[in-house]
Amino acid sequence: MVSTTLEIKTLTPIWTGDAGGKCTEIKETGIIGSMRWWYEAIVRGLGGYACDPTLSGDSCKFDTDGYEKALENGESVEDALAVGLKKVCPACQLFGCTGWKRRFRMEISDVAGLFSKGIKGGFNGTFKLNIYETDAIADSEKWLFYQTLKIIERYGAIGGRTTRKPQQGPIGQNYGLINVDFSDMSKWNSCSSYAKVKGGVIENKKGIGKKNDENWFDFRYYWVVEGKYMNRLDMNDMLKLDKKGKPKSSSNIDFYKFLRGQEGVSKKIFSFDKPKRVFGYVRNEEELNKIADLLKSGFEIKKGGDILLSLEELGNA
Ligand SMILES: [Zn+2]
Incomplete structure (x- = not known):
């Protein structure tokens, strides 16, 4: 075998x-x-x-x-x-x-x-x-x-x-x-x-003949920041959570609910400090752009769609 x-x-x-x-x-x-x-x-x-x-x-x-x-x-x-x-x-x-x-x-x-x-x-x-x-x-x-x-x-x-x-x-x-x-x-x-x-x-x-559910992970809408790390407070800030991890009252919109996840449903942002890497995923291009806006300056996102395109370029090389 x-x-x-x-x-x-x-x-x-x-x-x-x-x-x-x-x-x-x-x-x-x-x-x-x-x-x-x-x-x-x-x-x-x-x-x-x-x-x-x-x-x-x-x-x-x-x-x-x-x-x-x-x-x-x-x-x-x-x-x-x-x-x-x-x-x-x-x-x-x-x-x-x-x-x-x-x-x-x-x-x-x-x-x-x-x-x-x-x-x-x-x-x-x-x-x-x-x-x-x-x-x-x-x-x-x-x-x-x-x-x-x-x-x-x-x-x-x-x-x-x-x-x-x-x-x-x-x-x-x-x-x-x-x-x-x-x-x-x-x-x-x-x-x-x-x-x-x-x-x-x-x-x-x-x-x-079926469609993917829009909440499922589609790599086109994946994003990653290489060489950067977010601690818990940075993360709470981005997810519009207070210090105790509770949603701030004005932030209960669908986008933030999706990012935060809930009981039994994973959150959508992951941060690693050694080596440094932050990644996550959203549901469409518009939300990808929102993520880019929410991240601190200096955090350059790479999009999943571009990573996939680089596979095509590698293949053509
Ligand atoms: Zn299947």
Whole structure:
């Protein structure tokens, strides 16, 4: 079986613990869930549709009946699979959904470092991520997976307590910034191209015929400030919260509610101090411009849409 290995070094602790607040091992499921979250956003950012798998009622399903019927009608396995996958979004095609297996297995090995306990716990050190292609991963998926991991390393973070449920984490603790050695995966970058992948996800969206919910993370509306940090007071100020973290009365508009998040819904701004990085996401171009206005002077935002375009330029170079 083909396997590809990534070597990971944590820059800030990685958290893949349980709800009980313990992180005593690096859980593959935590890593995969987080990778998928970024992958979905990038699919949407390229103009595709990616379901939110946490909304069980509305997530994709492989069309087993359609697949079997196509086979009965004498179509090739490849064509029958295309029928079955017609209503399956790109994220589910790679990461799996009802009736369709994830295309790979992931195993963690060579863990070297420290798990610290308690509320500020997590793992610090190095480990290997071994990706086994249990089923064929399409070239376009390899390309997109590679770009996703590059984006996570350069602009994002991985694991829990960062993006999915940051309010679980103590203030001031920064989870999930990583360095990745991609040498074993570098050929994935030449498997396909920006234009092919973008064309494919747009075609897939037409077949599915659904729209992304405007509250879902779309990488076009991601923003990042490199080399800067916001402490809790800066953050409260930007979110129009008072010192105790309560909304200021005049600021209860939808935009601020979205940024702040609420019980069970993540806030949309994340700040890291070592190394310094602030990032977040909003719902449209107008809100991106609002963010740029709200940030202190000297905070230059880079937009997700421009990051995606730079992938196109790299591809053309
Ligand atoms: Zn899906």
